[in-house]
Amino acid sequence: SYVNTREILDKASKEYYGVAAFNINNLEFLQAILAGAAEKKSPAIIETSEGAIKYAGMGDYFKGARIFVNMVKEFANDLDIPVALHLDHGKDFNIIMACIKAGYSSVMIDASHYDFEDNLRITKDVARIAHAAGVSVEAELGQLAGIEDNVEAAENVLVNVDQAEKFCAESEIDFFAPAIGTSHGAFKFKGEAKLDYDRLKKVKEITGKPLVLHGASSVVQEYVKIAEEHGADFGGSKGVPSDVLKETVKFGINKVNTDTDLRIAYIAGLREYLDNDSKQFDPRKYYKVAMDYTKQVVMDRIDILGSAGKI
Numbered sequence: 001s002y003v004n005t006r007e008i009l010d011k012a013s014k015e016y017y018g019v020a021a022f023n024i025n026n027l028e029f030l031q032a033i034l035a036g037a038a039e040k041k042s043p044a045i046i047e048t049s050e051g052a053i054k055y056a057g058m059g060d061y062f063k064g065a066r067i068f069v070n071m072v073k074e075f076a077n078d079l080d081i082p083v084a085l086h087l088d089h090g091k092d093f094n095i096i097m098a099c100i101k102a103g104y105s106s107v108m109i110d111a112s113h114y115d116f117e118d119n120l121r122i123t124k125d126v127a128r129i130a131h132a133a134g135v136s137v138e139a140e141l142g143q144l145a146g147i148e149d150n151v152e153a154a155e156n157v158l159v160n161v162d163q164a165e166k167f168c169a170e171s172e173i174d175f176f177a178p179a180i181g182t183s184h185g186a187f188k189f190k191g192e193a194k195l196d197y198d199r200l201k202k203v204k205e206i207t208g209k210p211l212v213l214h215g216a217s218s219v220v221q222e223y224v225k226i227a228e229e230h231g232a233d234f235g236g237s238k239g240v241p242s243d244v245l246k247e248t249v250k251f252g253i254n255k256v257n258t259d260t261d262l263r264i265a266y267i268a269g270l271r272e273y274l275d276n277d278s279k280q281f282d283p284r285k286y287y288k289v290a291m292d293y294t295k296q297v298v299m300d301r302i303d304i305l306g307s308a309g310k311i
């Protein structure tokens with residue numbers, strides 16, 4: 001069934017497990033994600049960046065938002081698992097409004113590159129409007145380094161715990177994304193993957209809200225290897241190890257944003273297929289391995305985060 005994201009995350013926050021939020025740009029990733037989540041009897045949060053919405057609508061983001069709402073609802077209505085659709089990194093007020101109007105379950109207002117007062121003011125405005133339309137809201141404090149899609153920042157700025165308290169108390173948001181040392185993309189750490197668990201624990205205690213981890217992909221080396229065996233160059237790629245991910249869930253992370261892991265699994269499967277079948281030109285065939293690997297990553301991630309059977 002198609003649900004409000006709060007239904008999924010309030011339960012996860014109470015019971016201390018994580019729910020992956022998987023990014024999509026097209027039909028094939030959506031099919032792979034929902035197949036994996038359904039098989040694991042897990043809730044599923046589908047999310048789209050502003051770039052994905054412009055991509056799907058061929059520049060018309062009202063159309064793009066409606067396309068994703070209709071695709072997700074069509075599948076969700078026939079599934080026994082709860083499915084939500086979320087706008088990831090909403091920055092453009094018009095796109096946020098288009099998603100609310102189209103029927104998204106939740107929207108992120110990402111004003112984290114503004115100063116604190118402006119971030120709080122903008123977030124309060126969006127929360128008031130979204131809530132009036134029955135849509136839940138995510139916002140972020142601190143910044144992730146790394147450039148991906150149209151989401152970029154110079155360097156890591158870790159969340160300030162005192163600011164988090166004021167921000168969560170006054171902004172009326174439903175989910176909160178504290179920056180604790182991750183970054184977007186496939187090259188997250190030069191050395192060891194270290195996240196600020198202490199800051200995370202304090203934010204959970206103080207806010208009591210469902211928390212979001214951005215830049216949470218693990219960059220699974222099994223699929224990096226397959227992609228590189230078939231011509232990819234992902235040298236130096238490193239993500240959040242699964243044991244570190246489990247620690248963040250233990251300390252209160254509930255929504256685990258995952259884009260890069262699906263992208264790597266998909267391109268690994270596509271490269272492998274194209275190298276092995278020079279005669280094929282049916283997209284339902286040559287996307288198959290890509291979708292199978294993506295589904296496998298979805299199921300593995302659900303096992304790591306503990307959301308299997310939580311419906």
Ligand SMILES: O=C(COP(=O)(O)O)N(O)CCCCO
Pocket residue numbers: 023049088089148149150151183184185186213214215216217218257258259260261
């Ligand atoms: O936080 C994340 C997940 O990041 P990643 O999957 O790279 O670790 N996202 O918000 C996904 C989209 C980033 C911009 O395209």
Ligand code: NA
Pocket residue numbers: 047087088089108138257
């Ligand atoms: Na988000």
Ligand SMILES: [Zn+2]
Pocket residue numbers: 089184214215257
């Ligand atoms: Zn993010």
